[in-house]
Amino acid sequence: xxxxxxxxxxxxxxxxxxxxxxxxxxxxxxxxxxxxxxxxxxxxxxxxxxxxxxxxxxxxxxxxxxxxxxxxxxxxxxxxxxxxxxxxxxxxxxxxxxxxxxxxxxxxxxxxxxxxxxxxxxxxxxxxxxxxxxxxxxxxxxxxxxxxxxxxxxxxxxxxxxxxxxxxxxxxxxxxxxxxxxxxxxxxxxxxxxxxxxxxxxxxxxxxxxxxxxxxxxxxxxxxxxxxxxxxxxxxxxxxxxxxxxxxx
Amino acid sequence: xxxxxxxxxxxxxxxxxxxxxxxxxxxxxxxxxxxxxxxxxxxxxxxxxxxxxxxxxxxxxxxxxxxxxxxxxxxxxxxxxxxxxxxxxxxxxxxxxxxxxxxxxxxxxxxxxxxxxxxxxxxxxxxxxxxxxxxxxxxxxxxxxxxxxxxxxxxxxxxxxxxxxxxxxxxxxxxxxxxxxxxxxxxxxxxxxxxxxxxxxxxxxxxxxxxxxxxxxxxxxxxxxxxxxxxxxxxxxxxxxxxxxxxxxxx
Numbered sequence: 001x002x003x004x005x006x007x008x009x010x011x012x013x014x015x016x017x018x019x020x021x022x023x024x025x026x027x028x029x030x031x032x033x034x035x036x037x038x039x040x041x042x043x044x045x046x047x048x049x050x051x052x053x054x055x056x057x058x059x060x061x062x063x064x065x066x067x068x069x070x071x072x073x074x075x076x077x078x079x080x081x082x083x084x085x086x087x088x089x090x091x092x093x094x095x096x097x098x099x100x101x102x103x104x105x106x107x108x109x110x111x112x113x114x115x116x117x118x119x120x121x122x123x124x125x126x127x128x129x130x131x132x133x134x135x136x137x138x139x140x141x142x143x144x145x146x147x148x149x150x151x152x153x154x155x156x157x158x159x160x161x162x163x164x165x166x167x168x169x170x171x172x173x174x175x176x177x178x179x180x181x182x183x184x185x186x187x188x189x190x191x192x193x194x195x196x197x198x199x200x201x202x203x204x205x206x207x208x209x210x211x212x213x214x215x216x217x218x219x220x221x222x223x224x225x226x227x228x229x230x231x232x233x234x235x236x237x238x239x240x241x242x243x244x245x246x247x248x249x
Numbered sequence: 250x251x252x253x254x255x256x257x258x259x260x261x262x263x264x265x266x267x268x269x270x271x272x273x274x275x276x277x278x279x280x281x282x283x284x285x286x287x288x289x290x291x292x293x294x295x296x297x298x299x300x301x302x303x304x305x306x307x308x309x310x311x312x313x314x315x316x317x318x319x320x321x322x323x324x325x326x327x328x329x330x331x332x333x334x335x336x337x338x339x340x341x342x343x344x345x346x347x348x349x350x351x352x353x354x355x356x357x358x359x360x361x362x363x364x365x366x367x368x369x370x371x372x373x374x375x376x377x378x379x380x381x382x383x384x385x386x387x388x389x390x391x392x393x394x395x396x397x398x399x400x401x402x403x404x405x406x407x408x409x410x411x412x413x414x415x416x417x418x419x420x421x422x423x424x425x426x427x428x429x430x431x432x433x434x435x436x437x438x439x440x441x442x443x444x445x446x447x448x449x450x451x452x453x454x455x456x457x458x459x460x461x462x463x464x465x466x467x468x469x470x471x472x473x474x475x476x477x478x479x480x481x482x483x484x485x486x487x488x489x490x491x492x493x494x495x496x497x498x499x500x
Contacts, residue, residue, distance in 0.1 A: 146497075
């Protein structure tokens with residue numbers, strides 16, 4: 001296999017099928033994400049968006065098809081999953097911070113334990129990251145002492161501390177109240193502006209339109225329609241897409 | 250000072266025949282009480298440590314891939330949880346004790362490799378360990394799957410996820426039940442009396458067999474001693490619980 005070069009898609013998904021028992025959740029999904037691109041996946045609940053994004057870092061397995069991250073097949077049984085996950089950051093809907101660790105410790109844990117990096121260097125980087133997500137002064141707070149939006153930003157910093165090549169965001173604002181949604185979205189927007197490759201599953205249409213390079217609409221396990229955000233939101237072709245957009249916009 | 254106290258109890262024994270605090274003024278009896286207490290403390294500490302180790306290892310093995318290992322742990326838990334600890338002590342000492350090798354330090358005496366104290370520690374550790382496995386399992390299962398997933402998605406191995414995330418949280422969840430079981434364990438150590446382990450109850454009975462007039466005071470001593478031992482343990486566990494409390498968690 002030829003080695004991956006940056007002019008090839010960083011994430012390449014081809015004809016992916018995934019079932020839970022008899023229920024087929026993904027029915028042949030294909031999409032490409034280039035380095036530095038921000039793509040949004042939108043669609044009704046149960047359309048397979050989260051399942052798809054979880055397949056990219058092998059939290060879910062797939063039945064058939066192929067997912068390449070930097071040219072490596074994610075669902076090759078011989079693949080080192082841990083090495084893959086070091087390259088692919090993930091942020092969850094429910095933050096999933098380590099509740100017994102402070103914000104700073106949450107960010108520092110993986111670089112120290114997984115990457116075996118020097119503690120002092122990791123701490124300096126973690127403090128910078130927390131500053132970057134606008135949480136200066138909250139370093140020693142436990143997750144239980146932070147608001148949802150603050151916890152989610154710690155989760156983003158925790159993921160960034162591993163210096164991933166691509167970040168996955170799984171409905172990261174769905175559990176937040178409207179006021180704190182904005183602070184998380186601003187953080188992601190900063191990241192995108194810095195050139196981070198991002199794949200987002202989101203219900204924030206305004207945000208998707210503003211920040212993404214490409215929007216995918218999924219329904220019932222297939223990609224119904226996709227396009228640049230201006231086209232997609234302004235000129236949707238498929239009746240299902242239009243019905244969905246009419247409901248949410 | 251000590252002499253006055255001893256004289257007081259000597260006089261008390263003379264005037265009140267049921268209240269002979271013999272172990273206060275008789276050095277030999279005092280020695281029995283102290284060696285008995287020390288044995289009870291040793292039994293408790295060893296059993297505590299071993300039972301917690303059994304609990305942690307067993308709870309880990311319950312999540313193992315090998316179904317044989319899982320079945321073995323389940324069988325062990327069922328056996329030790331569902332039979333009386335006194336019976337287990339007798340079984341270990343009399344039944345298994347027959348098959349353990351012995352050695353002869355002087356060419357005359359045959360000494361079994363595992364003493365009655367050894368059997369008591371083994372038997373009681375296995376007894377309490379069975380409960381500890383269930384307690385830790387409940388704690389581990391109460392850690393949300395999503396928290397584990399977050400650790401895995403950061404590239405942590407199963408062992409790293411366990412030691413850094415799952416176990417610290419599971420321990421906090423398990424601690425109240427663990428305290429209850431360890432308190433029970435300390436109290437159960439006096440069943441080693443049945444296989445002649447010279448612990449506090451054994452020595453107390455020996456004292457009141459020699460001095461029937463000392464039965465009331467010695468029983469009182471037993472109660473106070475166990476109250477004290479268990480009190481220290483539960484205070485210790487309580488302050489540990491408080492120390493591990495996470496600000497803002499579970500509130």
